[in-house]
Each structure stands twice: as structure tokens, then as C-alpha cells.
Amino acid sequence: MTGTVWIDGERFSAESAQVSVFDRGFLYGDSVFETLRTYGKRPFALDEHLSRLERSAERVLIRMPLDRDGFRREVNEALGAVDYDESLVRIMLTRGRGESLGLDPGLSNTPLRVMLVMPLVAPAxxxxxxxxxxxxxxxxxxxxxxxxxxxxxxxxxxxxxxxxxxxxxxxxxxxxxxxxxxxxxxxxxxxxxxxxxxxxxxxxxxxxxxxxxxxxxxxxxxxxxxxxxxxxxxxxxxxxxxxxxxxxxxxxxxxxxxxxxxxxxxxxxxxxxxxxxxxxxxxxxxx
Ligand SMILES: Cc1ncc(COP(=O)(O)O)c(C=O)c1O
Structure with a gap:
């Protein structure tokens, strides 16, 4: 995979990025996400995507780890750090790791945020x-x-x-x-x-x-x-x-x-x- 990854704000290459097997996103699909793309290297409709991310997180009771400005800044900084013609940006938010296995959402209050920035592959x-x-x-x-x-x-x-x-x-x-x-x-x-x-x-x-x-x-x-x-x-x-x-x-x-x-x-x-x-x-x- 070609791309760059940010995990809780820290940058990794696609090969070195790792999350725990105990993350509830992996265990239960307990996560929400957004996919957007750039035009002229600028993210399109970023605020609308962040607003939908907030609504999705609220519906499934995942705490937003950053406010709107924080997410906006992270996305723009990430796009400034890559050199792709156009990018696909995938923002993921999982409920994080629980204190133990079990479905109770109360077992974790430390959401994990992962952002993938990849060269955009548009349909032919x-x-x-x-x-x-x-x-x-x-x-x-x-x-x-x-x-x-x-x-x-x-x-x-x-x-x-x-x-x-x-x-x-x-x-x-x-x-x-x-x-x-x-x-x-x-x-x-x-x-x-x-x-x-x-x-x-x-x-x-x-x-x-x-x-x-x-x-x-x-x-x-x-x-x-x-x-x-x-x-x-x-x-x-x-x-x-x-x-x-x-x-x-x-x-x-x-x-x-x-x-x-x-x-x-x-x-x-x-x-x-x-x-x-x-x-x-x-x-x-x-x-
Ligand atoms: C189930 C579903 N419906 C609709 C869409 C289109 O949404 P958007 O225009 O925000 O990309 C998506 C996008 O991935 C989707 O997964």
C-alpha cells in the first residue's frame, strides 16, 4: 500500500503503522469513519465530512478526541506533508482498547484516531x-x-x-x-x-x-x-x-x-x- 498514516497525530509510513489487536475497531467493528478526497490538493467538503463524523460518533457513543478545529488542522497538516497529485483521506475513529474483552462500550473511553492519506485512484x-x-x-x-x-x-x-x-x-x-x-x-x-x-x-x-x-x-x-x-x-x-x-x-x-x-x-x-x-x-x- 502506498500512503501515509497518522495515529493519534503521530506520523508513520504505511508499512510501519500498527494498531493493537485489542482495539475494538478490530475486535467488533466498533468504529466510525469518513472518506474524502482533494481537488487541487485541497480537501473537498471537509467541514461536511467532519460534521458527519461527529454525528456518527454521537450515534454510537464514541467520544470525539479532538474538536472540529483540531481535526481540520490535522487533515490540512497531513495533506501539506504528502506530495500526491490528489489524495484520498480516510479518517477513522475507534472506541479504542477496552480494559478487558467484552462488548460493554463503557470498557473504553480512550478513542483511537487513525488517518490514512493515499494517492487518489479515481475511476477510469x-x-x-x-x-x-x-x-x-x-x-x-x-x-x-x-x-x-x-x-x-x-x-x-x-x-x-x-x-x-x-x-x-x-x-x-x-x-x-x-x-x-x-x-x-x-x-x-x-x-x-x-x-x-x-x-x-x-x-x-x-x-x-x-x-x-x-x-x-x-x-x-x-x-x-x-x-x-x-x-x-x-x-x-x-x-x-x-x-x-x-x-x-x-x-x-x-x-x-x-x-x-x-x-x-x-x-x-x-x-x-x-x-x-x-x-x-x-x-x-x-x-
Ligand atoms: C453506504 C454508503 N452510502 C453512500 C456513500 C456516499 O457518501 P459520500 O458522497 O459522502 O461519499 C457512501 C460512501 O462511502 C457509503 O459508504
């Missing part, structure tokens, strides 16, 4: 030009219906299995579908459909991760005068969409041209999708 240009395929994946996510729903909790096992199913179907992403046939989000992305000229995306009440990119897409859509609907989207509606795309900090807006092997729209990235992608890139590079 042809994926934006040609679009990607996704699958639908019917399974509950681990935090569904719990206090942690909507928090960015590090246990991605359900998403790992979903991606395995996607890879086996030669698809790029798996869209979680709940028992009521509602499309929720991707394994690491939010989902949007264009239907009847309107932009539709599932609402936060369904326990999706409130994506930072999703929020920017919604405001760019409003800026274009595009009508948006935050409502659940059925699998049938997905197949009948004029356009589909997924969004995430690393993938920006990625056009989806097939679902479960069935062609969406005319099988090419849609006009609205590409216009919003272009708006997003202009906005991200401008801040």
Missing part, C-alpha cells in the same frame, strides 16, 4: 463515458433499524458481500433493496434516477448514509431548476428510469447504464447525469 475515464452496470441486492444492512442507521460505521460486511455478488455478475456496484422492494443505496454510494424529467433519490428516513456528494447533487439540481423528489424508489421504477447514476466522494457521479443486465434508457450515460457531473466537477474544483 471510460466508466464516465460509457457508464457502469449495477446489480440489485436484497439483504438488510447491518445497522438497519438500529440507533446506528445512517451513521458511517466501519462494519461493512454486508456491503462486502454485496460487492462480491456484483463482481460475480461483472457489475461495478450493488444496490441494496429492502424487503418492501425499495431501492436504498449502493454498497458505498447513493443512487439517483431521472424519471419524467425529475431527479428522484431515496430519503434519509430509510436509513441510508446521507452522502455528502448526494447533498451537493441535490443543490446543483436545484440550481439548474431541476425538480427533485426525495422518496423511495421501487425496483420497477429503477428499470424504467430514463437515467440512473450513483454518487460518492471518490466516484463523484457515475452513470449507470444497466441493472441486473437490463439496459437503462438508451444504454448510454444520460444528458442530465452528465450535466450534473460537469456542474459537480466545476463546483468541487472551485472551492
Amino acid at each position: 475515464a471510460h466508466k464516465y463515458a460509457e457508464g457502469i452496470g449495477v446489480i440489485t441486492y436484497r439483504a438488510p444492512r447491518l445497522a438497519d433499524g438500529t440507533a446506528a442507521a445512517g451513521a458511517k460505521v466501519a462494519n461493512y460486511l454486508a456491503a462486502v458481500l454485496a460487492i462480491d455478488a456484483a463482481r460475480k455478475a461483472s457489475a461495478e456496484e450493488a444496490l441494496f433493496v429492502d424487503a418492501e422492494q425499495r431501492v436504498l443505496e449502493g454498497s458505498t454510494s447513493n443512487v439517483f434516477a431521472v424519471r419524467g424529467g425529475r431527479l428522484v433519490t431515496p430519503p434519509e428516513e430509510l436509513g441510508i448514509l446521507p452522502g455528502i456528494t448526494r447533498a451537493h447533487v441535490l443543490s446543483l439540481a436545484a440550481g439548474r431548476g431541476l425538480l427533485t423528489e426525495l422518496r423511495s424508489l421501487s425496483v420497477d421504477e429503477l428499470f424504467e428510469a430514463e437515467e440512473l447514476f450513483i454518487s460518492s466522494s471518490i466516484r463523484e457521479l457515475l452513470p449507470v447504464v444497466s441493472v441486473d443486465g437490463r439496459r437503462i434508457g438508451d444504454g448510454r450515460p444520460g444528458k442530465t447525469t452528465l450535466a450534473l457531473l460537469s456542474d459537480f466537477r466545476v463546483a468541487a474544483r472551485a472551492v
